[in-house]
Amino acid sequence: MDADAPAVTTGEAVHVVVVDDEPMVCDFLRIILSASGQVVVDAVAHDGSAGVEAVVRHRPDVVLMDLRMPGVDGVTATAQIRALASPPVVVAMTTLDTDEHVLAALDAGATGFLLKTTPPARLVPLVVAAATGASVLSPEAVQRLRNRRPAEPTKRPDPELDALGEREREVLALVAEGMSNADIAARLYLSEGTVKGHVSRLMTLLGCDNRTQLALRAVRP
Template sequence: MVRVVVVDDEPMVCGFLRTILGSADDIEVVAEAHDGAAGVEEVVRHRPDLVLMDLRMPGVDGLTAIERIQELPDPPAVVVLTTFDADQYVMRALRAGAAGFLVKSTPPEELIGLVRVAAEGHTVLSAAAARRLVAASADESSARDQARELVRTLTEREAEVLAGLGEGLSNAQIAARLHLSEATIKGYVSRVLEKLRCRNRTQAGLVAHEAGVVRAES
């Protein structure tokens, strides 16, 4: 069972998400909160697998809440809820440790699948969305230079694995592309995250886009 906490200052949004996610046999919304501070409290109380977090809320906003959640021992995956995907707050949230984002207009059937994916520890961020976020970043130039410097510390194989992360591929998909075992790829991913000082696959994927190592056709 995937246990979810929903944090949004609009009770209607929380109710909608509770109804949609509750229709799945393997997902349970264990709590909802309407500001960031209350959201962190619910995470501490319920220890969910996943948090759906709005960013723009009065009082403690979603970005601050994400930062506080990341400081917890064994924090849950956090997926940002946003109205439009070029929001600069989204980029800041991803750099703070969010595993990805969902646009609030996401169709219900897709929402359930993406929640399952995020709860399993995978990225909820398409390559196209990552490109838009990187292009819209106010500090694009400095981020690009920093990303390229980090990527220079990788071996050629590690850079290939990083490119796969930038495309949002799973370990199995990267393994198939590189003709390696999934266990070997898992080891490479761990080393890439460590070298790039990234908390998760999503942050590494952003580095891949900023450094320009993602395949053009992705």
């Protein structure tokens, strides 16, 4: 999902647990999210173990998970949360210098990642969108991951990507930029339904369960 996307409403308040070892970050997120009237912050936790306990106790819709914490880190906590029955969505909160942690969190079951510097006006709609099942991506972090790919001709061959048609490659590249189906349709002069079909086919061809995995499949080294 594009970080500039409009607000998405679920009709009910989205319940969130914030997990971050910095109390000031937790306080900031609680204030920003709660002030929206669309989000209820049920609890904050300052390490992964306490975060898992808070999720079990409150059963939130979304968990905002810091990745680097003392004790049980965010990647481990994400895996433990996603292993629960009917687990909530986990969105990794990251800085631009934690690429490997982001990839590990996605492997552990996180469905998206946002920069901690995401402006407050964007943060609330992205959290609400995550609760609806949308994959949320920080375009800046995706670009950083793309820049880490080995340059030709040293990068590893990828037969699945190499077998894609020209249009599929175009759609995949725009998904990796965090663009929505509507934005891709406008860019490529296609109908939104056609783009949706391309995205669904790409997920099948590349073995991806969601849009986040698809975007990372395109840029991962």
